[in-house]
Amino acid sequence: MDKGLPGRSRHAFFDRRCTLLRPLLCLLALLAVPAHADLGDSARIPLHRWSWQTWSSEAGLPQISGKALALDHEGVMWVGTENGLARFDGSRFEVFTPGNTPQLSSAWITRLMVDREGRVWIGNLRNVAVYADGRFIGSDELGEVSALAQTGDGEVLVGAGRLYHAGVDGGQLLLQAEDTVGAVSALLAAPARGLWIAERAGWLRHRDDSGETLRPLPAELARVTALAWYDDTLWLGGEGGLYRFDGDRFQPVNFAAASQPVQAMAIDPRGCLWIASHGDVYRRHSHGGMETVASQAAHAFPWVMAFLPTEDGIWMGSLYHGLRYYWLPPVQRLGHEEGLQDPSLWAVIADGDGILIGTDAGVARWDGRRFREVLPPSALPHPAAYSVLRDRNGRIWAGTRSGLARFDPATGSTTGFERTRGTQINGLHEDDDGRIWIASATGLFRHPGGDAGDIEEVNANGLLSGMRIRAIERGSDGELWLATESGLFVLNGTHAEPVTGTGIDGAFVTSVRVLADGKVVVGTYDRGIAVRGRDGLWSQHSIATGLPSDTVFSMHALGDGVLVSYSSGAYGWHVPDTGQATPAYRMFVYDFGDRPGRSRIRCCNGGGNDKGTIHLGAFWLPTLNGLVRVPLDIQPMPTPVVDVLDINGRKADADDVRLAVGERQLAVHFRSIDYRYGFLQQFRYRLQGVDAGWIETPSRDPITYAQVPPGRFRFEMQARLPFRPWGKMAAVQIDVPPRFVETWTFRTLMAIAAMVLLAVLMRWRERRLRQQKERLEALIATRTGELAQANRRLGELNQVLNEASLSDPLTGLGNRRHLLNVVAAKQEDVRRAWQDGATSPVLGLMVIDIDHFKQINDALGHLAGDTVLSRIARLLGRLVGEEDGLARWGGEEFVVVTCVDRVEDLLDYAECLRRAVEAEAIEVTPQRQVTASIGVAAWPTAATQLDRHDWTVSLGLADFALYRAKVSGRNRSALIKVTGVAPEAWPERPDAGTVREWLETGRAELHLRP
CATH class of the missing domain: 1.20.5 (Single alpha-helices involved in coiled-coils or other helix-helix interfaces)
Known part of the structure; x- marks a missing residue:
């Protein structure tokens, strides 16, 4: 597995930058010595160490039974179930039933076979069919098909109620029956061994170049279900068990399932015979041993009905659990089946020709075949052995989650150390003087290493006391590098100090290694890797610069590189010099996590000194699911190959695909067959001339284009696994002809x-x-x-x-709109005069109200009221000059606007108008004549307030003055003059209460006449 992680967009691959890793890989090759036979011989690797993936109805299989299996020449899997035939490419199941494929007379599929021409033969309960050149051809009804075989000369045989010779001619399926052979239960065409026919009537028929023989089958065997030529002997599986036929007599095979029904048999390329019997699976090795996989085992696939061996694995179809593929993994997991008491491992170290491990159930040793208990949990301060060390005297030190213990194999005695009681021991290190250094959750400790002496704390000027220390590494000058949860420290003699300027200062450091060339490599829990180069300068490397993870659990020096374990696996990495970019890495193992129906490793585990080892040509790692052995010469996952199948239903195997005129939508169907890691595959595609660049997708849905312009285009597609470079390009030329109008x-x-x-x-x-x-x-x-x-x-x-x-229609005077225009003009005259400085005129506003006008209306009617208004209007029109403004304000009110030099002149003007109204002697009744009251105010209200108030504020003051003239007896003129109110004290619009207060406090003056 090479560099990469799911979802990453930047990859640098080993095979592209091999020069960086060449020294590391050369050393790997030197260390790759042959391993123990049971680990290196693939034929002897037990099934529980294989990887597997399961598919059932929830994945698209038409029914949970997998009763027949076949792999065609394109690598596509065919599965026969009790409810249809399925074609499977590792991603999708395409289902065929009599409903969509009438050539199949029954959905209950009994047998499948791929002949040497690549045709797929399908037997069911009613007929036989063949799939060739992309279409199905079916036969007439012939009953249940129980066997299919192809002889050495290429002839296809169909076993049913009789034996049939089958062929395809002119699109027709031809069958020719043999009259001499009865109902067939099993067929075997063995190379150089002839044809074997088991008949339901209890006969075994054999044909070869020398002729034909017929022998009765043992009555105990009953109906034969499977035949196999293995170990130069014919093996027969039937309802009565498993038998061997040596040419003269039938002998029952004595094994765990003797006399139990046999459902299926197959021989794999590794020379093993697979047997499915009564729910369990058995594998007979070429050396004669029989491996049993009980149906209750965690890795078992119960009730197998069909086998299909491949070069690197085996397919199994189950009666109740669908389809499973087992393959030989590059990574071996050793666990409970090898005698491991507890699968949770924390410490792994090399130990002679074996491996010493610390688990949640004490200390054990792998001797090459099984795990042997070394220290039971009862002999330790705590059952979980988090760190392990074998010193130069052969004694075993076990650091647990609650203290340290030492075991002497020579005497069988175990010594505890009170000083470490209750403390988790994270790492152990033996120096050149035989002293034992102890990294713990409460500080750094040391033991002199001999039989005498006790543990002492290394206080180191008080800096390390109580510190959570993870790992210890001795430097080239005798200093100790300390990985702590608070950063990296270095200890020289009795003096300790933090290492700064690393780029990871204060980080949770899990591991530190000093390489032979003097580089120091520091791994952290969540901030990547820091490297001190030979020039003493530090550089930092992380996901952002190209590593697979920012997490490091442990590191192990190997030449000028390191092997790194982390939460999802392990990889090898060439350590760069200062200033170099992050080099390529090589992924050795990757844990894909929990996936339904799939095996997993649960790698890796722990952080500290002894969390893995390089030994016996492999990298050994602790996991939560046992001990993992990773061969150093492990091959990367194969690069996937993608095939473009069709475009708009047209097969894409020709040089190009030409669409019909007017056809502009594209639907590109593709596949990439990978039954092991297909769920990880990523794809990218582009239609040159349409797409600006590559488009990446994890989906296997058809790629669609809604509208493609006319022209000639090249569709390109590639696939890859997350750890690998893009694979071989699949390309198809697409010709999109133009319409005539184009x-x-x-x-x-x-x-x-x-x-x-x-x-x-x-x-x-x-x-x-x-x-x-x-x-x-x-x-x-x-x-x-x-x-x-x-x-x-x-x-x-x-x-x-x-x-x-x-104008007002009744009086002919101007209305409010007219008055607004007049006021605006008069204001400009006042502003201009003030700005010139020659004079300071004011704008006078007079509100004239006819006294008792409502009573006139009520008593004499509106006609009399209108007459009064008209006469008053004509009178005022004669009195008010053309340069002044006059308007009917509303009802019985009139407004006069004039400019005067002094405010006092306004009251004189008002009195002139009032007396004129009174002198007009407009008599409405003999007892009453018309009078008027006038309210007067000036704008601006003060010399400093030219633009502070709107003129309507002055109109409001005039209206208040009118009110005071009314309440003081009517037929009077009243002028309000504000004198003592500062500009900032003015409200925006003073109300009657405010004006009344000003009058009472002397800040305003009221002048009345007469």
């Missing part, structure tokens, strides 16, 4: 036609334009006169409307 011929004709049409249109348009010009000139002359007359009438009407919008 051809150059059509475009040329259309261009010519367009030019001719344009010339015709231009001539026609010129004639039309001349005619239109003449008509328009005559019409314009007529319309010009009419428009001038209409404009005159419109001007007169606008004049009337404008005057109406500014």
